[in-house]
Amino acid sequence: MRLRRRTLLGAGLAVPITGSLTACGDTHGQTGQVLASAARLPEAYATPLPLPPVKRPAGGLIEIAQRHASVEILPGLKTEMMTYDGVFPGPTLETRRGETVTVRHTSSLTLPTATHLHGGHTPAESDGWPTDLLVPPSFNTYQVPQTGHDGHAPMADPLAQVSTGERDYRYPLDQPATTLWYHDHRMDFTAPQVWRGLAGFHIVRDAEEDALSLPRGEREIPLMIADRAFDEDGALRYPALDPELLGQPGVEDRYMAGVLGDVILVNGAPWPEAEVDAAQYRLRLLNGSNARRYELSLRTADGKPLAFTQIGSDGGLLARPVQHDAITMASGERFDVVVDFRSLAPGTTVELRNALGTGRTAQVMRFRIARRATDDVRVPERLADVPEPEKPDGAVVRRWHFRQAKVHGRKGWGINGKPFDPAVPQAQVPLGSTEIWEFFTDAHHPVHVHLSPFQVLRRGNRGPGPMDHGWKDTVDVRPYEAVRVRVRFEKYAGRFLIHCHNLEHEDMAMMAGFETV
Ligand code: C2O
Ligand code: CU
Numbered sequence: 033m034r035l036r037r038r039t040l041l042g043a044g045l046a047v048p049i050t051g052s053l054t055a056c057g058d059t060h061g062q063t064g065q066v067l068a069s070a071a072r073l074p075e076a077y078a079t080p081l082p083l084p085p086v087k088r089p090a091g092g093l094i095e096i097a098q099r100h101a102s103v104e105i106l107p108g109l110k111t112e113m114m115t116y117d118g119v120f121p122g123p124t125l126e127t128r129r130g131e132t133v134t135v136r137h138t139s140s141l142t143l144p145t146a147t148h149l150h151g152g153h154t155p156a157e158s159d160g161w162p163t164d165l166l167v168p169p170s171f172n173t174y175q176v177p178q179t180g181h182d183g184h185a186p187m188a189d190p191l192a193q194v195s196t197g198e199r200d201y202r203y204p205l206d207q208p209a210t211t212l213w214y215h216d217h218r219m220d221f222t223a224p225q226v227w228r229g230l231a232g233f234h235i236v237r238d239a240e241e242d243a244l245s246l247p248r249g250e251r252e253i254p255l256m257i258a259d260r261a262f263d264e265d266g267a268l269r270y271p272a273l274d275p276e277l278l279g280q281p282g283v284e285d286r287y288m289a290g291v292l293g294d295v296i297l298v299n300g301a302p303w304p305e306a307e308v309d310a311a312q313y314r315l316r317l318l319n320g321s322n323a324r325r326y327e328l329s330l331r332t333a334d335g336k337p338l339a340f341t342q343i344g345s346d347g348g349l350l351a352r353p354v355q356h357d358a359i360t361m362a363s364g365e366r367f368d369v370v371v372d373f374r375s376l377a378p379g380t381t382v383e384l385r386n387a388l389g390t391g392r393t394a395q396v397m398r399f400r401i402a403r404r405a406t407d408d409v410r411v412p413e414r415l416a417d418v419p420e421p422e423k424p425d426g427a428v429v430r431r432w433h434f435r436q437a438k439v440h441g442r443k444g445w446g447i448n449g450k451p452f453d454p455a456v457p458q459a460q461v462p463l464g465s466t467e468i469w470e471f472f473t474d475a476h477h478p479v480h481v482h483l484s485p486f487q488v489l490r491r492g493n494r495g496p497g498p499m500d501h502g503w504k505d506t507v508d509v510r511p512y513e514a515v516r517v518r519v520r521f522e523k524y525a526g527r528f529l530i531h532c533h534n535l536e537h538e539d540m541a542m543m544a545g546f547e548t549v
Contacts, residue, residue, distance in 0.1 A: 061388040063476040063511075063534060064290025064323040067269055071262040073295060074107050074302050077381075077398040081306035082299045083253070084232060087123040089133045094125055098139040098166070103229070105300060109266025113229035114141055114216075120300045121256050121320070122214070122232025127205055129238035135201045135214075139168040143277055144194075145225065148217035149203055149234055150364060151210065151346055151485070151505045156526025158201040159482055162219035162543075163192035163454045166199040189454035191527070206523075207485075208348030208416065208503075209241040211254065211316040211366045219454060220281030223291070223322050223535035224272050227260065231320050241349060245410050247314040247370060253306070257361075257396060258320040259293030282540045288443060289475060290323025290536045296386070298397045305381075305398045309405035312372045314343070319361040322535040325476060325508065327387040328396065329358040330371060333380055341411060344368030347485035347503025349416035358387065360499050362478035362508035364533035367499075370411050376401045418502055421487035421518050429468045430459060434477040434509070434532055434542060444540035445532065451541030457527060458544040466520040469530075473509045478533040480506040483548065486519035506533050521548050 087094050101118040102110045116122030116137075127133045137147055144167045148160030157164070216222055216230035233254045246252075261269040271284040271291060283291060295302050319326060330338035342354045346366050359367050373382065384396040437446025444451060448458060461467065469486070471479045488500035492513055499508065509515045531543035 060390065061325055061327070062290070062292060062323070064292040064536070065287045066292045066294055067261040067271060067287065068294050069262045069269065070264045071106055071109060071266060073392070076303035076392070076395050077305040079107065079301045079304045081304040081397065082301050084119060084121045084124045084299060086126055088126050089131070092132060093134050093136060095136045095138070096122070098137055098141050098145060098230070100141060103300070105260075105297065106262055106266055106302060109262070111262065111266045111268060113268070114143070114225055115229045116232050120229040122230070124233040124235060124254060125214070126235050126237065127203070129209060129236055130204070130206050132202060132204045135203065136198065137166055137201065138198045139166050140170070141168045142170060143221070143225065144168070144171060144218055145230065146217045146219070147201060147214055148482070149201070149212055149214045150480070151212040151366070152203055152205065152234070153207045153483065153523070154203055155524045156528060157193065158203060159528060160201070160217040161454070161527060161529070162217050162222070163189040165192070165194045165218065167194055167196050169197045192454070205236055207236065209236050209238040210344060210346070210348040211235055211318065211368060213256070213318055213320065213366070220539050221277045223283070223539045224270050224277055226535055227270050227291070227322055228268060231256065231258070233316070233318065235316070240416065244412055244415065246343065247312045247409050251309070251311060252314040252316070254316040254318065255298050255397075256318045256320040257326060258297050259324045259393065260295050260297055261293040262295060282442070282444065283536055285443065288536065288540060290534045292324050294393060296389070296393055296396050303395055303397060305400055307402040308373055308399050309403055309407070310373050310376055310378065310401050311405045311407035312370055312374065312409050312411075315369050315371060317359065317361065317367040317369060319363050319365050321363050323363060325360065325362050325388050326396070327358050327360045329385050329387060331383050331385055332376065333382075338371060338382060340369040340371060342367055342369050342501065343411065343415055345502035346505045350502040351418040352413055352415055353411055354501055356498065360508065362476065362506065362533065363535065364478055364480050364506040365508065373399065373401055374407060378403050421489050421496070423468060423489055423518065424466045427466050427468050429470065431470045431472065432479070432530060432544070433472045434479065435474045437541070439541040445537040445542035447530070447542055447544040450544070452531075452543035454545065456545070457547040459546040461521050461546055461548050463521055463523065463525060463548050466518060469517050469519055471507070471509050471515045471517070473511060473513055475511050476534070477509050477537065477542070478506050479509050479515070479530070480533040481519060481530050482528040483524060484519050484521050486517040488515060488517050490516040525549060
């Protein structure tokens, strides 16, 4: 297999990608193909916005049961899902900086999983490495090593740590307050397993943030925006090559650029409506979609735009608030924003729209101002200490090319021309070092780095873009763009991942291991 991979390497690099992008659907700011629902879709803004249940540690422990559940997403229909605790999104975990929490997952699913805390500064053994599986007890034959990208090539990982029935993930969470999320990361099958429901919020709080005047309590709302497609009977549609999720990974050719659903869910509800006070709200926006990008804006019923005040990014609060008319977000990114409904009369509405959608995917959700209210929040001018991103002299520069590549004889996606191989890391990074990483693309690739947050230094031949403020762990790299970031690797030794967060690309091998030493 090693030999074969090596021969393909050259071929992968030589694949001309011009022209093939439109063929795989790079249009309207999307890299992906719409999968249409057969189900009758509900009217927009008829479903109330749900909030996932909150779980906090008891004695340093949170328990989560991964199980199948039948969930009502489209009104009157049942959708079979893979869930954390029977709900979609999974429960929102709330923890505090520096207080180590063990999250104990049990599984009664029928497929293996690997749980990753996205944005967590986490030791390798708890990071959800894609072959460090939690295998349900019912899964008696350990089938995973017998499968691979061509259905028979073994993707052997001699270091894989497999648990049966139960697995503890230990999170020291020695990091600033922010919005993290946890989701499945099983090798080759992350996209369908997240699509089926394995995703939830994990919020980290700390004393510094508590001391700031920010909307809180009911005026702090996590919003997981994710698209899906449904069959007539409410079942999820997904173009997996193997719907059993055991053999051939990936999706039908037509969707290889990414699967875009035609139903926009927020916290698991289609185009919901939230009743709010005429007050300021903190919205923790997460793009939990497999491949869809959004350009979000707010508009009152009489057509007036409403701005977002960004206070935080993936990895914590910004140094100071930044105003935006629109927020562009790629898969995996988070934006922490404050919106101000104070000037709006009860009864009026504000739509959250998506300029990168067409027809119904241009709609996301709606806020309805229910009542007048007092509000003494004043978003401070200084939020947190974030160092100015500077290029350290003499830092190692690593280049990562995100391009189409041959993956074991099929069309797929690679990094530096290579498909993911869990047994062979692409880089060794000394702990305590600061490096410059450069990402190059052919299509839209949201590039995500595990373990350490980064700061964007350059986008193309300019400085950071409007969405690049603060600490990022995922950056939306556009077609044929080069993004340069500064990243410091600290504390945990072991194997970690860099990958594309377009989950179809990830499953079709656009992922690489790096080892911190
Ligand atoms: Cu959100 Cu490696 O993933
Ligand atoms: Cu990608």
